[in-house]
Amino acid sequence: MNVIRRRGWEIADRDLTPEHTFFNRRSFLAGSASALALAPGVALAQRASDAANLPDPTSDLYPAKRNEKFVLDRPVTDEKINSNYNNFYEFGSQKTIGSSAQVLRTRPWMVKIDGLVEKPIEIGIDELIRKMTIEERAYRHRCVEAWSMAIAWSGFPVRKLVDFAKPLGSAKYLRMETFMDPKMAFGQKQSWYPWPYVEGLSMAEATNDLAFLATGAYGHPIAKQMGAPLRLAVPWKYGFKSVKSIVRFSFVEQRPKGMWEALQASEYGFWANVNPEVPHPRWSQASEEIIGTGERKPTLKFNGYGDYVADIYTGMEAERLWA
Numbered sequence: 496m497n498v499i500r501r502r503g504w505e506i507a508d509r510d511l512t513p514e515h516t517f518f519n520r521r522s523f524l525a526g527s528a529s530a531l532a533l534a535p536g537v538a539l540a541q542r543a544s545d546a547a548n549l550p551d552p553t554s555d556l557y558p559a560k561r562n563e564k565f566v567l568d569r570p571v572t573d574e575k576i577n578s579n580y581n582n583f584y585e586f587g588s589q590k591t592i593g594s595s596a597q598v599l600r601t602r603p604w605m606v607k608i609d610g611l612v613e614k615p616i617e618i619g620i621d622e623l624i625r626k627m628t629i630e631e632r633a634y635r636h637r638c639v640e641a642w643s644m645a646i647a648w649s650g651f652p653v654r655k656l657v658d659f660a661k662p663l664g665s666a667k668y669l670r671m672e673t674f675m676d677p678k679m680a681f682g683q684k685q686s687w688y689p690w691p692y693v694e695g696l697s698m699a700e701a702t703n704d705l706a707f708l709a710t711g712a713y714g715h716p717i718a719k720q721m722g723a724p725l726r727l728a729v730p731w732k733y734g735f736k737s738v739k740s741i742v743r744f745s746f747v748e749q750r751p752k753g754m755w756e757a758l759q760a761s762e763y764g765f766w767a768n769v770n771p772e773v774p775h776p777r778w779s780q781a782s783e784e785i786i787g788t789g790e791r792k793p794t795l796k797f798n799g800y801g802d803y804v805a806d807i808y809t810g811m812e813a814e815r816l817w818a
């Protein structure tokens with residue numbers, strides 16, 4: 496993500512993704528393996544990760560059966576490329592956080608469901624996953640930084656979680672929150688970010704066919720850097736809406752404020768639906784680079800998913816839907 500430096504939460508130069516890095520992602524990716532091999536912190540991170548790497552108790556559920564309803568216009572991005580090109584600010588602001596994210600402890604992992612529900616509960620991730628039927632869906636993924644990928648997620652529709660939670664009629668939004676553990680995730684020590692990472696959906700969005708909770712990717716449990724053990728995938732929106740490593744779902748009446756919105760509301764709004772005709776205040780959204788190919792493609796409105804979601808937004812012309 497790109498944020499303007501402002502007083503109060505100014506980001507040190509070393510923490511910004513330099514513009515030249517952003518525009519030279521391919522060479523950045525090519526160089527990343529050797530750069531990592533030389534980094535002194537990596538050996539330490541690896542040792543910590545060995546301790547954190549317990550066998551996943553749900554691995555028998557993968558690969559899940561593909562839901563053929565969702566088709567792609569491009570090949571799925573190579574897993575190696577995807578797992579070395581991530582945004583997960585809890586582990587740093589550079590794209591190559593794959594190694595440092597291995598310290599993320601994903602078990603035990605409790606998920607809280609609260610707010611305007613019949614009965615708030617806390618449930619272990621493995622019990623939650625086994626209550627749902629896992630399926631595979633190939634989705635496009637468009638970041639607000641104007642790059643894209645295609646991923647075969649495994650998981651279950653958000654709607655299933657909503658059914659399980661039994662929200663009250665007064666619930667208007669679903670607020671989702673990432674873990675908070677600055678000892679484990681050094682990025683959370685950076686106090687200019689309003690941690691923990693939060694994002695939200697309206698109930699109409701959450702119960703839409705497309706809204707998906709990913710527990711796996713590429714035919715196995717989801718990698719840590721992609722948001723293990725549970726992350727959102729809402730492919731018609733810019734990627735920052737797809738909150739990773741969720742520990743809490745709250746059904747609420749007030750529209751939740753996401754972390755990026757709290758940081759810079761003029762650039763990262765609540766709805767954040769993809770639209771090539773509405774530029775980000777500082778760059779065009781007309782096209783995207785398909786990571787791993789070097790190819791640029793024109794971006795599609797709603798990232799090509801308008802048939803599924805456009806109806807949700809009728810009558811909402813007064814809202815800022817596109818950024």
Ligand code: MTE
Pocket residue numbers: 496580581582583584585636637638639673692720721722733734735736737738739740
């Ligand atoms: N969730 C958390 N908790 N922390 C983050 O930094 N980054 C967001 C989103 N979810 C982020 C997050 C952004 S900006 C994007 S583009 C996607 O995750 C990136 O997902 P990927 O790494 O699987 O491509």
